Amino acid sequence: ELEHIVNRGARILGVGMTEDGAHEIAKRSRGTPRIAGRLLRRVRDFAVVAGDENVDQALADKALSQLEVDNAGLDSLDRRYLSQIAMNFGGGPVGIETIAAALSEPRDAIEEIVEPYLIQNGFLQRTPRGRVLTPQAFQHLGLAVPKRPDAPQLGLFAEPE
Structure with missing residues (x-):
């Protein structure tokens, strides 16, 4: 469900999102849609700075790691x-x-x-x-x-x- 929320948010924000990119953001969002949206916006910012059109798993992982959100969703x-x-x-x-x-x-x-x-x-x-x-x-x-x-x-x- 969170992956759907992330994908919908990506469409609204006008950012390309791969399936594994949405999965990476969703799994680190603590099971909370509000946090998933916040992380999506921050990952989008990283994508814009990097000049990437699509958010994939590697970009999401790099951005979330720099934001100090680990694989378990701990900040x-x-x-x-x-x-x-x-x-x-x-x-x-x-x-x-x-x-x-x-x-x-x-x-x-x-x-x-x-x-x-x-x-x-x-x-x-x-x-x-x-x-x-x-x-x-x-x-x-x-x-x-x-x-x-x-x-x-x-x-x-x-x-x-």
């Missing part, structure tokens, strides 16, 4: 959030107030913008003790998953059997 704030917890708090648990202070971002913005997508995609868990990164988050950041003594009780970081 620089998402990665700062995950890195902060991973590097400074050992993967958690850590409270939201501490995270907000460490990132110099408002608590509301973190809870309403950043965390829902990270939770939906299995990078973050909210526990009674605070936020905890999942092994998937460490893998996405290219970090080793830490061994946690409290893992069996929380059900986190457990080794597959």
Whole structure:
């Protein structure tokens, strides 16, 4: 559905769009049509500057990478959030107030913008003790998953059997 939205937006904006270009933009849009439209406009700007008539997968990937939107749809704030917890708090648990202070971002913005997508995609868990990164988050950041003594009780970081 998002690919259709991207293709329709491209027609309205008067930019050529290949099927794989639309797919690349759609997969990085966090499942949100509004974000897909915003990314499309930014990729179109890159295409205009590059002098390309069509947006293909390579152009979309290059533009989105320069915009710091990775293959999972995470932007620089998402990665700062995950890195902060991973590097400074050992993967958690850590409270939201501490995270907000460490990132110099408002608590509301973190809870309403950043965390829902990270939770939906299995990078973050909210526990009674605070936020905890999942092994998937460490893998996405290219970090080793830490061994946690409290893992069996929380059900986190457990080794597959």
